[in-house]
Amino acid sequence: MTFAAGDPIVLRELWDSRIWEARAATVVEDTDERIMLYVPPKAEKMRAADRKGPYLHVPTAEPWLLVNAYSSNRRVLSFAWPDTSFAVLMSWHADSGAFLGWYVNLQEPLRRTSLGFDTIDHVLDIVIKPHRGWFIKDEHELDEAIESGLFTADQIAGFRAESKRAIDMIEGKAEPFDDTWQDWRPKPEWNRPTLVPGWDSLEEQG
Secondary structure, eight states, X not given: OOOOTTXXXXXXXXXXXXXXXXXXXXEEEEOSSOEEEEEOTTOEEEXXXXXXXXXXXXXXXXXXXXXXXXXXXXXXXXXXXXXXXXXXXXXXXXXXXXXXXXXXXXEOOOEEOSSEEEEOEEEEEEEEOTTOOEEEEOHXXXXXXXXXXXXXXXXXXXXXXXXXXXXXXXHTTOTTSSSTTTTOOOOTTSOOOOOOTTTTOOSOOO
16 A cells, blocks of 8 residues: 555564564655655654663663663654665754754665554664754674674675665765755644554554
8 A cells, every 4th residue: 555645654663573663754755766754753663671661772682671761852754665675864953943954764665554654673873954964873783783692794785785875875965865855844733643543463464
């Protein structure tokens, strides 16, 4: 199925066939060429935590809990493409409307479900400032994931190749790293998304 602009969906990160995070989002565009999603400030989500309470940043062998959480005080517009192992997020401050820059999240290409989209996070990220200066983030978490045996050496090499692909886009000012979307705003008639019923079930996958 294809979603229409304004549809509420759930974007889930999975690990070892378990939900690691689930966040409410609104569809902006859903075509064969790309998928665009909007996450409003303080959007409802569930995220992994250990049994003592702290949020987890890297999956562990021990079972984790999913606890109530909320996204940051930012408006976030994300872009994902077929056969591309990263997504690009643009963000604006909720109160001032100031453009805060871009963020590249290394991840598996989005997989469509009846409720939205699923992916698997690849830990490594790239932060890009409004002037397009960038730096790689979460190297220490990637090291932790390697030590825990979560990824193989070949997988890590693939992640770094994808990060190089993203950096080429950044430095070449390819869309969306140009000025095309910096004045984008969500449509006022869109309802604030909440986690859709069934978000916690993996039985229905498409």
